[in-house]
Amino acid sequence: MAEVIDGKSVAEDVVQKVKALTSELSAKGATRPGLAVVIVGEDPASQVYVASKSRTAKECGFHSLQHTLPAETTEEELLKIIGDLNADPSVHGILVQLPLPGHIDAGKVIQTIAPEKDVDGFHFINVGKLGTGELETAFVPCTPAGSMLLIERVRGKDLSGLNAVVVGRSNIVGKPMANLLLAANCTVTIAHSRTKDLPALARTADILVAAVGRPEMVKGDWVKPGATVIDVGINRIPAPEKGEGKSRLVGDVAYAEAAKAAGAITPVPGGVGPMTIAMLMANTVASAYLAAGLKRPSF
Numbered sequence: 001m002a003e004v005i006d007g008k009s010v011a012e013d014v015v016q017k018v019k020a021l022t023s024e025l026s027a028k029g030a031t032r033p034g035l036a037v038v039i040v041g042e043d044p045a046s047q048v049y050v051a052s053k054s055r056t057a058k059e060c061g062f063h064s065l066q067h068t069l070p071a072e073t074t075e076e077e078l079l080k081i082i083g084d085l086n087a088d089p090s091v092h093g094i095l096v097q098l099p100l101p102g103h104i105d106a107g108k109v110i111q112t113i114a115p116e117k118d119v120d121g122f123h124f125i126n127v128g129k130l131g132t133g134e135l136e137t138a139f140v141p142c143t144p145a146g147s148m149l150l151i152e153r154v155r156g157k158d159l160s161g162l163n164a165v166v167v168g169r170s171n172i173v174g175k176p177m178a179n180l181l182l183a184a185n186c187t188v189t190i191a192h193s194r195t196k197d198l199p200a201l202a203r204t205a206d207i208l209v210a211a212v213g214r215p216e217m218v219k220g221d222w223v224k225p226g227a228t229v230i231d232v233g234i235n236r237i238p239a240p241e242k243g244e245g246k247s248r249l250v251g252d253v254a255y256a257e258a259a260k261a262a263g264a265i266t267p268v269p270g271g272v273g274p275m276t277i278a279m280l281m282a283n284t285v286a287s288a289y290l291a292a293g294l295k296r297p298s299f
């Protein structure tokens with residue numbers, strides 16, 4: 001049976017480290033790290049994540065701002081708010097919760113965030129830095145960055161020569177995940193909906209990352225014995241067995257069967273999800289260190 005990778009506990013370690021770095025920053029007389037979270041509209045799932053981000057930011061000792069804007073907010077109004085946050089020296093990280101309402105061009109909004117405050121790592125400058133291996137100054141998207149920390153906990157820092165298969169090619173997870181694994185000297189394959197014989201390809205993976213957003217798509221017999229399986233999916237599915245109208249969270253991996261073959265596996269919930277929030281804090285404290293002209297801390 002696989003080792004269950006406790007993302008919640010690793011995330012808590014990261015948060016404790018961020019807290020300590022925040023205290024050190026204050027002791028040096030520098031500004032407290034500031035994180036601004038902007039949410040447009042009333043999507044209930046988004047509200048939950050945003051509340052959790054604000055809570056963790058406070059736990060880290062950050063200056064935490066939240067802008068909750070009505071769904072009718074215009075693109076122009078949102079861009080103005082971002083411009084103001086870009087210019088505000090008490091803010092080191094800006095996160096605009098996605099998805100945005102359809103009348104707002106999300107790409108335009110993301111590219112308006114100052115790259116040095118883009119703690120989501122979605123701006124072209126940060127994407128380009130990751131793609132060219134400029135990891136010293138890049139902000140890396142939080143979910144893949146957190147997944148890498150979990151992989152290093154299991155396999156150590158040296159991943160040279162391992163076969164990694166990333167299932168999913170999104171700009172937010174699949175592509176940056178593949179770039180991180182490549183930077184760590186893995187042999188990386190990105191699989192997607194057009195990939196031929198995905199089960200056979202997945203079985204070549206020493207590190208298998210599932211980031212497709214399809215509940216329990218990765219089956220037990222896709223997993224190479226001993227592989228490290230990272231499940232990025234968070235899917236809410238009906239759970240009539242829990243009662244009428246009830247639901248439960250599952251990942252992109254059929255957990256019970258995959259756990260029989262894997263060497264280590266992340267659960268859902270309690271795996272990658274908590275790491276995403278922790279890495280947002282890590283990126284924000286790093287931004288504050290850079291703004292103060294100090295060496296960037298590593299995680």
Ligand SMILES: Nc1nc(=O)c2c([nH]1)NC[C@@H]1CN(c3ccc(C(=O)N[C@@H](CCC(=O)O)C(=O)O)cc3)C=[N+]21
Binds near residue numbers: 096249271
């Ligand atoms: N600009 C932007 N950046 C994001 O990082 C971003 C976003 N927009 N939009 C929404 C998604 C979603 N997201 C999650 C973060 C943590 C959990 C998390 O901690 N999940 C818990 C379970 C939570 C539950 O029970 O629902 C877990 O997996 O254990 C989930 C999802 C960040 N996102």
